[in-house]
Amino acid sequence: MAGPTTARSGGANASSGPPAAEPSRARWFRRLRLPLPGPRRRGPIIILILVVLLGGFAIWALYGSKWLRVEGVKASGTAVLTPREVVDAADVPMNAPLASVDTDAVARRLRERLPRIKTVDVVRSWPHRIGLKVTERTPELIMRSDRKFIEVDVEGVRFATVATAPKGVPQLEMTAQDAPSLHRFGNDRLRRAAVTAAADLPEDVRKQVRIVRVRSYDSITLELAGNRTVVWGSGERGPEKAKVLTALLKAARDARHFDVSVPSAPAVSGS
Template identity: 60%
Template structure:
């Protein structure tokens, strides 16, 4: 009785090995599960071709052998505009590139072009025209002790924090965010109006104070909310 049992077990193992080999061949060696398309979603400024080319996933590659982590690294390195990337397999024949692009909060002038700065103060792209509704960031900190102490990246983040704190009505009218030091950020608005904001600290209190001040002094041109508990307005 043992011999038939052994033969049965041998048959089971042989069948398992055969199926295992078939499975490996089906996944890696056959034409059944090859990449036939690479789709892109979430892109707004970048074209689908730019994203596909940067990912470097060739059509015809076995789907299971696609190194998603490596593709994500290539996308990050080649397309700094991308903030978040997810490479997914779409069985049986697709790869999906799901991306989120960085949004410009401010722009900086450079050699006739504009450098886009995101909500973390990261410079991520150069464009020929200033994006509509995005204020200019003017960094005037070359001789400032703040530059040595904080560094330019931190000062850019400070400027972005100020822009993010603005009341919606003020944000719409803001044309330039001028940074002279960590404690000296000034907004230049339409109509020649200015706002001395100070540092990026106490943003919510300063926004509330500025809204009230602008309502109370409608003809004023210059507003100071650097100390939100003691705002001031001047000029007419």
Template identity: 55%
Template sequence: MAGGATTAEHGERQQDTSGPPRRSGLLGRLGPRRPHAALVLALALLLLAGGALWLLYGSRWTHVERVSVSGTGVLTQAQVREAAEVPVGEPLVSVDTDAIESRLLRKLPRIDSVEVTRSWPHGIVLKVVERTPVLIVESTGNGGKYVEVDAKGVRFATVSEALRGVPVLELALSRTGSQAASLRRFGGDRLVREAVRVAGELPNAVARAVRTVKVGSYDSVSLELGDGRTVEWGSGERGGAKARALTALMKAAPGARHFDVSVPTAPASSGS
């Protein structure tokens, strides 16, 4: 008995010869199945991706069915839709919104800006901002029509009649003398922008009464009001100071017929 193995030692030898220890419980049951679980997960993700692609490109559920337009005033919604050329029936996700925006700005100059967005699952939304005319220019050689000019100096549309409440821009530019030099130096477009700049600086009460803005040169812009009074404004520079001087001058001399604020620190009035 003394030289024989004990029961405990016999059990240890049995464990030593049985190889790596076996996993037990939940860990043992899940271990051999890990490759199978990964395969199932990969197949599920593949099916999900395929389903998403089908939903976006193949399914009729996400194709363009309608085009909504907002913000129009002079333009009609039909005009905007026609110029936009939205590909109705195509997958919504593949619509090139930048191309639609470019087409609208190119085909309809009256549009100042436009926002093109997708409205899931079936729509394209066109939010339009139209240009607002601040001056109109009589179009020479075009049957007495007028060209609308916005606050950026952009000539964007031709109309058959002068718009009520919008001053007429008269370019009284001589081809000789100082006026010719001004025209050569600044160009007609720059002089138009100066007239727009002056119109934007006018006091509200005066702006509503202006009938004509005359531009003789860069330094010679004058105004004719609806009641026959006139204002010598000068250049478009120091517009804020000139507006304040004109407001004060009109209050101080309400019966005057002519006002000169070309030098705002020394305004003058005349006539009665």
């Protein structure tokens, strides 16, 4: 009888001994009050680690590696300028990470250094090139300056000085030095009014214009081929005046003087 009792007592003592040591991984999670990562939690953690690793690799590839660096710059869209002039003025840093190139700064630098450029689109052409898509200003009028000519675009911007007058571009003569409107409007606005008058003409009439003369804001005159003169008046109602002048030139081919300053009441003389 004593033997079995002793055996049972010994078994009870064995089961109620000190607990086994807790694994260090479990203790760490318990100290941080985090749940143990069971099988269902391991998947998102692994995905997060992969995302972080891929993001770090992408940043290194863009900025730290030698794979995606500037090896060339190409300009397109030039007419008067040469692609070499545009590339040199852009001053894009070679061998720099393509992603780090400040495209806005490149565009701004081009417009400042080459006023002939009206717009430029700076694009990254992966993996190694910068593209410069240029739109140049074109002269609507020219102004004589000593023995050279200043080109003026459709916005009235004086953007270039050239030794030879571009073919087919009318000359602008500003004779408003003593006119009250010069002090009121300023040279820039008077110049824009003259440019607007020329731009409002249809192509076949514009080709006949030799001189656009500005005496005041309300006194713009066009001199056409064949010693013909057009009193344009102010720069207002330009499209309407251009339409009336086109009709008069066709109806009175022998006339020498045309007045469209009031387009609803035009006048023709000198036929």
